[in-house]
Amino acid sequence: MASPTSMLAEEQVHCAICLDVFTNPVSIPCGHNFCMACIGSYWKSSARIMCPMCKKTFFKQPDISINTVLREISEQFKEIRTNAVAKLQKITQLNPGQSPERRRFQINMDITFDPDTANPWLQLSEGGHQIRHLGTWQDLADTPERFDTVVIALSREGLSSGRRYWEVQVGEKDDWYIGVARASVNRKGRISVSTAHGYWALAMKKGQEYRVSSSPPLLLSIEPKLKRVGVYVDYEEGQVSFYDVQNKGHIYTFMDSFKEKLFPFFYLYCCDKASDTMMICPVQETYLVLMHGHAKRNYSQTTKAYKTEIYMKYNLN
Numbered sequence: 403m404a405s406p407t408s409m410l411a412e413e414q415v416h417c418a419i420c421l422d423v424f425t426n427p428v429s430i431p432c433g434h435n436f437c438m439a440c441i442g443s444y445w446k447s448s449a450r451i452m453c454p455m456c457k458k459t460f461f462k463q464p465d466i467s468i469n470t471v472l473r474e475i476s477e478q479f480k481e482i483r484t485n486a487v488a489k490l491q492k493i494t495q496l497n498p499g500q501s502p503e504r505r506r507f508q509i510n511m512d513i514t515f516d517p518d519t520a521n522p523w524l525q526l527s528e529g530g531h532q533i534r535h536l537g538t539w540q541d542l543a544d545t546p547e548r549f550d551t552v553v554i555a556l557s558r559e560g561l562s563s564g565r566r567y568w569e570v571q572v573g574e575k576d577d578w579y580i581g582v583a584r585a586s587v588n589r590k591g592r593i594s595v596s597t598a599h600g601y602w603a604l605a606m607k608k609g610q611e612y613r614v615s616s617s618p619p620l621l622l623s624i625e626p627k628l629k630r631v632g633v634y635v636d637y638e639e640g641q642v643s644f645y646d647v648q649n650k651g652h653i654y655t656f657m658d659s660f661k662e663k664l665f666p667f668f669y670l671y672c673c674d675k676a677s678d679t680m681m682i683c684p685v686q687e688t689y690l691v692l693m694h695g696h697a698k699r700n701y702s703q704t705t706k707a708y709k710t711e712i713y714m715k716y717n718l719n
Contacts (some may be wrong), residue, residue, distance in 0.1 A: 415479045420652050424476040428466040432458040447623045510685045511566035513557040513666050518547045520555035534679040535670045549589045557666040567634045571681040579605040579669035585662050602642040602656045614654050
């Protein structure tokens with residue numbers, strides 16, 4: 403019998419776009435696999451036809467067909483997930499010492515704006531969960547941590563391992579960036595918000611389309627207008643993903659590698675009305691947490707027998 407360590411890894415049956423088990427998986431010429439609907443939507447909303455994983459660009463949209471073997475394996479994993487989550491629910495019901503909120507949201511990151519990093523144009527709420535452009539320059543100490551020119555604030559909380567998820571209410575604002583930044587980013591003078599300079603971000607620019615901070619920037623066509631954005635980071639996998647919380651849809655995923663601590667960051671511009679306040683929100687939907695792997699980690703031990711069966715059936719190595 404094959405040992406559990408030689409089995410097919412869970413990540414091999416998960417789409418890098420939707421982060422869930424493949425549905426109608428297809429292979430593109432560079433060798434990476436995605437759900438047919440996911441890669442189709444990604445190409446439709448992107449300015450270039452390229453692979454979301456390796457960034458290989460294609461001159462025209464490749465002809466793709468469903469990988470039937472991978473589809474069958476994925477269906478097996480979906481059965482595994484259903485059975486394992488049911489077992490996990492029974493286990494958590496037997497553990498009354500842990501609060502329901504903690505059981506549901508263990509990857510939820512409770513973040514607050516850091517006043518020591520906030521640009522002097524920005525005003526933070528007393529609890530540190532809301533921020534807005536004040537419209538007036540504040541006389542604040544020009545410390546090394548503070549952004550002195552670009553209207554950015556970081557969170558107090560950073561991450562250097564694990565998986566984290568949070569949500570931001572952008573409301574009616576039409577000029578913002580949200581995402582994560584390296585701890586070492588330059589905070590003085592004019593800066594470029596791009597992956598080349600340590601920022602992985604989604605942006606809305608006034609009078610323009612949505613974009614991500616790739617180099618060069620990639621324009622996205624998103625309808626309807628975003629109101630609430632979910633941000634998910636898997637540090638070890640080098641992944642930063644953005645989600646439309648209101649419409650329960652994936653927006654974009656960066657794949658990179660991280661070598662230093664990351665901090666959630668927020669950029670606001672030309673906002674002087676309460677309605678334009680940006681707010682960090684409590685996570686209310688469990689589907690995103692489950693989709694992003696919290697349940698996968700908890701039921702990994704439960705599913706070893708199922709994975710071994712799949713490994714033996716398809717002779718995967």
